[in-house]
Amino acid sequence: MHPILRLDEVVKTYEQHTAVDHVSFEVPKGKIFGLLGPNGAGKTSLIRIITTITRADSGKVYLDGEELNSSHPMQIGYMPEERGLYKKMKVGELLLYLAQLKGMSYQEALQALRGWFTKFDIKEWWTKRVDELSKGMQQKIQFIATVVHRPKLLILDEPFSGLDPVNTNLIKDEIYQLSQEGTNIIFSTHRMEQVEEICEQIALIHQGKKILEGSVTDIKNTYKDNLFRINYTGELGSPLDSSFRLLEQKAGSLDVQLQPGQSANTLLQHVLGQGVQVQSFNEILPSLNEIFIKTVN
Amino acid sequence: MNKLPLIIKREYLTRVKKRSFILTTLLMPLGIAAFYLIVALMVMYQSDESFNIAVLDRGEILENFEQDSIGNIALIRASQDLVTLKDNMEALKYDGILEVPALESAYDKKLTVFFYSEDSPSLEVQERLRSWMKDHITTYKTQRLELDSVKLAALKTRVAFDPKPIDESEEDTSSTMSSVIAAGIASVLTMIMLLIITIYGNMVMQGVMEEKTNRIVEVMISSVRPFQLMLGKITGIGLVGLTQLAIWAILIPLVTMIVGAVMGLSGAEMPAANMPANTEDMAEGMEMVQQVLVELQNQNWALMIPSFFIFFLAGYFMYAALFAAIGSAIGDDLSESQALTLPITIPIILASYITFFVVIRAPDSSLAVWSSLFPLFSPLVMPARMAFEPPIWQVLLSLVLLIGTCIFLVWLAGRIYRVGILLYGKKYNFMQMMRWVFYNN
Known part of the structure; x- marks a missing residue:
């Protein structure tokens, strides 16, 4: 099976500044993919190439096995970070217009939009003018505009910026649902904690270069330090065996780093042998934020 | 798939449905009617006094x-x-x-x-x-x-002046009135062109700025090419202009006629002093009206109307595209637009001045000829010169130059536009805009 998106040595230079520097990665089908990187890392430049807004100086992009061409924008839904709507238009007219620009017929667009309006329970907005809606309402409209044509690939650039928690959850649920229905989703953000929550697969971009790629679990396992935290009640009879590296000890809590050759089981057995009640035993995995900082340094 | 018609339709409909458009389109003829009415009433009022x-x-x-x-x-x-x-x-x-x-x-x-x-x-x-x-x-x-x-x-002799062609095979169309009539037609054509280009060119610029400020432009160009968006906007707004002109072309004469008819009823005792005092003057007046009508018929409308239309289209597209390019570089900073639009407005105004002060008096002078060939001036100057029947090769040369320049400038504007609309938060100058032309987007 083709990956939904494959980038091969993509380069984009603006005057003296290299925004995208030989980036290659694959976005597997059926997963929520996180495109990560701090501000100015080149995420938006990369997305603009994928959405055919700009063209790469060199390198190739394949959408579902086909090299990117002018028919592809119809199969992509893109919600840019810099987003907006025609403020003076009626909501219904605007959405019909945007849907038709994505290649839908008037009737198709009307039907699909009615579905969304029912789903979000916003039928009475149809004849309102965009600038009569609140910011959060406008974001919902923006989201509908992005997905109404049932794109194969959905690219969301910082989709939660400016959203309140209620609307964030609403859009988040929609993202999950679209993913389950088979939409491939690229989620671009600089907020690493959001990615950990939502994405299964990521690529990490820094200063135009890709520095990490893979599933979130794999990456975390690669970067883990074999740290374990044990919470217990009772008194430790004797200090921990010196073969274990004790990082921190607080009342009822131990942070231990396993040394080569040691397993979690031996640690747990050793602690249990100390005559305490173990309440929890967890591996401490690094956050993506920590991994990012580590790789950049 | 061609999305241009969709874009044109939106640009057209959103503007035509605006209350301000409907108001100005209808109020303008009413304003003119009111003006006539007031002038007529003033004349009548004086005649009441004995x-x-x-x-x-x-x-x-x-x-x-x-x-x-x-x-x-x-x-x-x-x-x-x-x-x-x-x-x-x-x-x-x-x-x-x-x-x-x-x-x-x-x-x-x-x-x-x-x-x-x-x-x-x-x-x-x-x-x-x-x-x-x-x-x-x-x-x-x-x-x-x-x-x-x-x-x-x-002893009193009226002298009429009738220019004749040297070559007798040429049709003699000119008479006393011909240059006066031609000057009148020329001024009106240039005036219309000047108004359309500046008013609707600015509307294009504001439309581009609005899209950039509203941040909808990136959503749009993920569906359509920037060039399509620009062309759609220019065409849509151009059609708005034509609609307004067409409505005025019907309403203004209509309203004027209605006012004339209403005033005519009570105009039976119109002041005699407003009429030529004696029969001799009256005859002269009638003759003049006759000549004006003949001259108007003599004008080569079959050539003039289509050429005016082509000059109008090319001129509008050329300047509107330049306004769009400027709009893309300004973004939300309206105060910046003054400095950047000046280089576009200067040729428009210069060309109008050349028409009003040179072409009308000396339509075959070298300044008139050259400026009717120079593509930045020709949309405003050539239609005016057409009223004076210039050599046909000049008209054709002017058209070729204008269309070529128009295509080049629309292309150039498109190159600037596609870069400009995606840049936020900075002001740009002409040097930077020219560099965008060579960007590999």
């Missing part, structure tokens, strides 16, 4: 005169002397006294008449009395000098 004037003919110049009337002025020969007249003005219902002293000799070239009244007479009344006096003095002098009035009348 004047009774006692004429004291002390020099015995006014022979065969007992009473007379010029428009709203009634003149009556008075038998009383000046003092009696002055004392009894109200009782005798006189508004004024005209005292005509004697002429010392028939060779006197000047005569001062005196006018006594409560309020000093209006300029119009003065003018009418003066010309009335003049006519009477002429009659008086003719008699005193024993001249033959028929022979005197024969």
Whole structure:
């Protein structure tokens, strides 16, 4: 099976500044993919190439096995970070217009939009003018505009910026649902904690270069330090065996780093042998934020 | 798939449905009608006022005169002397006294008449009395000098001027009025062009800025090419302009005619002074109207209308594209637009000035010819020159140059536009904009 998106040595230079520097990665089908990187890392430049807004100086992009061409924008839904709507238009007219620009017929667009309006329970907005809606309402409209044509690939650039928690959850649920229905989703953000929550697969971009790629679990396992935290009640009879590296000890809590050759089981057995009640035993995995900082340094 | 029609449709409909568009489109003809109405009412009002004037003919110049009337002025020969007249003005219902002293000799070239009244007479009344006096003095002098009035009348000759082509095979279309009419047509055409290009060019620029400020532009160009978006906007707004022109072209004459008809009903007693005073002038006036009509028919409309349309289209597209490029570089900073639009507005204004001050007076002068060929000027200058029947090769050359330049500038503007619309938060100058042209987007 083709990956939904494959980038091969993509380069984009603006005057003296290299925004995208030989980036290659694959976005597997059926997963929520996180495109990560701090501000100015080149995420938006990369997305603009994928959405055919700009063209790469060199390198190739394949959408579902086909090299990117002018028919592809119809199969992509893109919600840019810099987003907006025609403020003076009626909501219904605007959405019909945007849907038709994505290649839908008037009737198709009307039907699909009615579905969304029912789903979000916003039928009475149809004849309102965009600038009569609140910011959060406008974001919902923006989201509908992005997905109404049932794109194969959905690219969301910082989709939660400016959203309140209620609307964030609403859009988040929609993202999950679209993913389950088979939409491939690229989620671009600089907020690493959001990615950990939502994405299964990521690529990490820094200063135009890709520095990490893979599933979130794999990456975390690669970067883990074999740290374990044990919470217990009772008194430790004797200090921990010196073969274990004790990082921190607080009342009822131990942070231990396993040394080569040691397993979690031996640690747990050793602690249990100390005559305490173990309440929890967890591996401490690094956050993506920590991994990012580590790789950049 | 071609999305241009969709874009054009939106750009057109959102503007045409705007209340401000509907209002200006309808209010303009109404405004003109109101203006006509007011002017007409003013004329009528003056004619209501009537004047009774006692004429004291002390020099015995006014022979065969007992009473007379010029428009709203009634003149009556008075038998009383000046003092009696002055004392009894109200009782005798006189508004004024005209005292005509004697002429010392028939060779006197000047005569001062005196006018006594409560309020000093209006300029119009003065003018009418003066010309009335003049006519009477002429009659008086003719008699005193024993001249033959028929022979005197024969001295007056009207000279008409009719330019003819040297080559007799050429059709002779020009007459006295032709250059006047042509100048009129030329001014109107240039005026329309000037208004359309500046008003709708600015509308294009604001549309681009609005899209950039609203941040919808990136959503749009993930569906359509920037060039399509720009072209769609320019075309849509151009159609708005044509719609407005078409409505005005129907409404303004209609409203004017209605006002004319309404005023015509009560215009039966229109002031006689507004008509040519004597039959000779009347004939001349009629002849002029006739000539104007003939000249208007003589104009080569079959060539002029289509060429005007092509010059209009090319000129509008060229300038609107430049306005769009500027709009893409400004973003939300309206105050910046002044400095950047100046290089576009200068050629437009220069070209109009050349038409109004040079082309109309000397349509074949070298400045007129060159500026009707120069593509930045030609949309404003050539349609005006067309009224003076320039050599056809000049028209064609001008068209070729204009269309070529138009295509080049629209392309150039598109290159600037596609980069400009994606950049936020900075102001850009012309050097930077020119670099965008060569960007590999």
